[in-house]
Amino acid sequence: MSPGQRRGVLIGGALLVVVVVVAAFFLLNSGSSAPEAATGATAVESPGALDPQSAITEYLQDVSENNPDAAARLTDDNAAAAVTLRATRNTLNPTSVAAKLTVLQPAPAGAKRTGGTFGVSWTLKPGQVWTYDVPFELVQSSGKWLVHWAPSLVHPKLEAGQRLVISTAAPDTVAVADRDGKPLVFGGAGGPRMVDGNPAPLLRSALMGQVTVAAGNGFAVERVDTGGKSVERLFGKVASDGAKPLVTSLSLAAQNAAQAAVDGYQGSAMLVALDTGSGDILAVAQNAAAGNSPKALSGLYEPGSAFKIATSVAAVQQSGLNATSPVDCPGVATIGTRTVKNENFELGATTLQNAFARSCNTTFGRLALDLPADGLKKAADELGLNADYEIPGIKSELGKVEPAASKDEQVEDGFGQGRIQASALGGTLMAATVASGKAITPRLWHDLPTTVVKGYSPPPSSVLGEVRKLMRAVVTSGTGRAAASAGTVFGKTGTAQFGDGSNATGWFVGYRESVAFAVVLENSNDSGPAVQLAAKFLKAL
Template sequence: MSPGTRRGILIGGALLVVVVVAAAFFLLNSGGPAPEAATGTEATAVESPGAHDPNSAITEYLQDVSENNPDAAARLTDDNAAAAVALRSTRNALNPSSVTAKLSVLQPAPAGAKQTGGTFSLSWTLKPGQVWTYDVPFQLALSDGKWLVHWAPSLLHPKLEAGQRLVVSTAAPDTVAVADRDGKPVVFSGTGGPRLVDGNPAPLLRTALLGQVTATTGGGLAVERLDAGGKSVERMFGKAPGGGAKPLVTSLSLTAQSSAQAAVDGYKGSAMLVALDTGSGDILAVAQNTAAGASPKALSGLYEPGSSFKIATSVAAIQQSGLNAASPVDCPGVATIGTRTVRNEGFELGATNLETAFARSCNTTFGKLALDLPADGLKKAADELGLNADFEIPGLNTELGKVEPAASKDEQVEDGFGQGRIQASALGGTLMAATVAAGKAITPRLWHDVETTVVKGYSPPPAPVLGQVRKLMRAVVTSGTGHAAASAGEVFGKTGTAQFGDGKQATGWFVGYRGSVAFAVVLEESNDSGPAVQVAAKFLKSL
């Protein structure tokens, strides 16, 4: 490719800089005085780099720099490798929309001279209206009959020294970019870019937290000169908006997040936990352990909720069938309901009441209650508890659940105790519990500064209905399957075990609330709800 054609190609478009752009670490080598003129004849005139006269050498170099052709520019210097790396890395770091390098002064080179020099101007258009321009001294030397630009870091900026680099910053060093709901730092921003506080307290939310900092970055920026260790030596240009700016506020509570993470990390299998503030809808914690993988299943993974869905079945039975906590029901150990044979987990209660059947998690009772409902009865209850709602929470991809009218009577029976085609996520289970606790529709949010979009909202069950459901959920902890949580205070909840696949594995659930904190624990393949109750109790005790 001819030099003329080469210079006509612009390599890479540059985006406007709105965030911290971290350059790949590189060392700007050399920086010493101009070399003595070479006298050797190791290379032929055709093969040696450079130009036949000083003016051509510096003019071609500046044109290649302007046109973002670092390799060509580097071949016009006396340190090809170092120059190519430094020119490319600095261009990537500053990410300008354009660069203009123009010759200002070239000292005359008398006949026989082997060195000369001058100055050129270098202009970086970093953002509209923000152009960084300065003068750069340069030296030229004759080598093997060709003129070369003497490479030094100072060709990028007169103050730049060996081992140093330039980066763009959108905030002062160690500025708090995001604080939790209690004012504790969650994300810092500075010359190295936004970063979570030490310990990476919310790994599942890392992208959401850092991305929101990027999305809300102001219009300012600064160019910093960093030393070899990445420490800022000097602000070279501009003004970062982060200094003194009010940080974003996330709904997270670092205390709750730490407690949730410790609770799931203490479980050997796959575990996830979500917690919400029932008053504000604040997402207080989202945690899952290593065994659950890196994908945020706590927010979007859908599972059969098992008997935790009996909260919805109870809402439907109380609201649509006129029952209350004291209503008499039957709880046989095994029952044929429609054409479906339903069994309890090795117990029967006989004649009892709704509160006891709920507390002991009697499948035969709730299969019969579901069959007595209209075909869409359970869906209506699930709607009122938020399982079919849809929210767009900035930075998060969430799924709450999926509850549709049963396709058959047998399916309707199975739906009554959370099998069939009923699905929910840990976030959905938490929202269901939060709705019971608060008596109002909850809009989950991750930010105090950025609104959650309600794509599909919901209206809660009537207050008298929820009053009865609260009695049922409290009995689960005082005298039922969630008794292991009794030591964690006044806890309301519902356990669940949902078989899937060939029926040999089951997901364990515990959904509930204490005070203003609603939660859901989901354990994959635990085959029992007992461990989920223990994880929840550990979380609540540490708050």
């Protein structure tokens, strides 16, 4: 063929293409019945494959290639499949995954379901290859075949709500025990978790934060429930559980009693208990109304008349008084330039013990004024209110007592209404010091020491002997009589006004045998409920 003939053929072919394209243009826009695309609708292709073989083969290929979204689109529950496949892959973090079809049952003409089996092989780490078979089911929907989704596609034993995890420690080993050996925190496949009932919600992070899961040479795949509790070990082995659990100072019995007591109170309530011999923190409880921040351990409040314990220490030690010393208790008194009132009572000429038991503000305002400017601070120092400790896992504040800036402030400090501050933990430490006659180092752990940042020395035993008489009289004949049914209880009530004086915090600080305690009720405007709450706690021990 000559060059000219070749050019003629090419030109003719081009003209033919143009004619066909133009004809198609007019056909599509002529308004006649023609292809559906003329209506402007966009066809959305339904997910799935045209036949069962393609559906399961493509699914397994996407799983092997770590493409969970593509694999999920080949199932009849895209969203659930994508989440589970992605989470499992991220958790197990395999070097490779091989998923291959082993059996596919024939689907008769018109059948909407079929199934079979595929094999999975996870290479998890060198020398750790996990292989098993998975039954599957295929369903037909809108003319396409899909893999029927269920958690068992990941592993045949995996059920709804469960997940796979890697574990190096034996499941449900006791990671933290209370002082009596009772479990508080378990370690295992899902990491540390509190025992059922979450008995110490305020200390949850402190207890679990100290747990370290033993690595060892263990390596296993576990299936766990929604709470992280191991249901079954599916593959591998874990390190031996020979390591001893951490031992906390808490008493599960005391903690449960304390939590039940505060939970039974409608307002904001907190309770702390200490062992007066060892310094063990036996219980730290706070109810929902008090919020989530650990006020029981670090919240500072005016202690009100509960601080008369310190004022009594100062009066006995520095002013030479004792329980039977005569004092005056008028209903109202002008002390310095301050007008001080009692709670609608007066005792007249009485004893220090009776004035303490009935909580006479006029008596203790006068006693405070007769002390040196730093007299109350020295007493507070000896009771631990200005001490400072670093307790692993928690932040604590015991109190803040400084020398009075003026005589008027010194009067108010005498009955806990000046600039005196204490926490529930600080009040408990004060009571524990009176009970034991020694400096107390509070501790939350038997294995992890408390660091003494600033310690203290207790008052002389002769002084504390007199103060114990005062505190016992509060329960036998004074403002704490509601605790008399709970045994031989020593204590001191307190009601501390704050702000504009329209609201007050209720206190009851004390001890029974080797258990010291402090109850603080925000905005209770009365110490009576605090005494009742303490009695409920003590009776439950």
